[in-house]
Amino acid sequence: xxxxxxxxxxxxxxxxxxxxxxxxxxxxxxxxxxxxxxxxxxxxxxxxxxxxxxxxxxxxxxxxxxxxxxxxxxxxxxxxxxxxxxxxxxxxxxxxxxxxxxxxxxxxxxxxxxxxxxxxxxxxxxxxxxxx
Numbered sequence: 001x002x003x004x005x006x007x008x009x010x011x012x013x014x015x016x017x018x019x020x021x022x023x024x025x026x027x028x029x030x031x032x033x034x035x036x037x038x039x040x041x042x043x044x045x046x047x048x049x050x051x052x053x054x055x056x057x058x059x060x061x062x063x064x065x066x067x068x069x070x071x072x073x074x075x076x077x078x079x080x081x082x083x084x085x086x087x088x089x090x091x092x093x094x095x096x097x098x099x100x101x102x103x104x105x106x107x108x109x110x111x112x113x114x115x116x117x118x119x120x121x122x123x124x125x126x127x128x129x130x131x132x
Contacts (some may be wrong), residue, residue, distance in 0.1 A: 031104070035051070038100045042114045044073045049083065049094045053118045059085035062094060077114075093119040 009075040013021070048069040056062035063080030070079065077098050084095045095117035 035079060041077055042054045044075055045115045049118055053094050
C-alpha cells in the first residue's frame with residue numbers, strides 16, 4: 001500500500017511553470033493596456049466622422065465639426081485637415097486612415113493601421129488620380 005502512494009505521479013503545475021505562465025499573462029496584460037486606448041480612440045473617430053458628416057454640408061464644415069468633436073473626445077491621432085471628404089454621387093462621404101505606433105520594449109514596437117469611412121460597404125470610392 002505504501003509503495004502504491006510513491007508510485008503515483010504527481011499532478012499540477014510546477015513553480016517554474018507557474019512563473020512562466022504568469023510572465024506570459026503579464027506581458028499580454030501590458031500589451032492590452034497599450035492597445036485598448038488606441039482602439040477606443042479609433043471608435044471615437046468613427047463616431048465623430050459620422051456626426052461631422054451629419055452636421056456639415058461642405059467639406060470645410062465637416063472638417064470644422066470634426067475638429068470640435070475631436071477636442072471634446074480627446075482625439076489626438078488625426079485632425080480635420082487629414083480627413084478625406086469626397087462626393088460618391090449620393091452626397092459627401094468622409095474617410096480617414098492613420099497609423100498608431102506603440103513602443104513595446106527596446107527597439108520593438110507594434111504598428112496598428114486604422115482606417116474608416118462613412119461610405120456604405122461595397123460602394124466604390126473614386127480614384128485619387130482621377131482615372132477610371
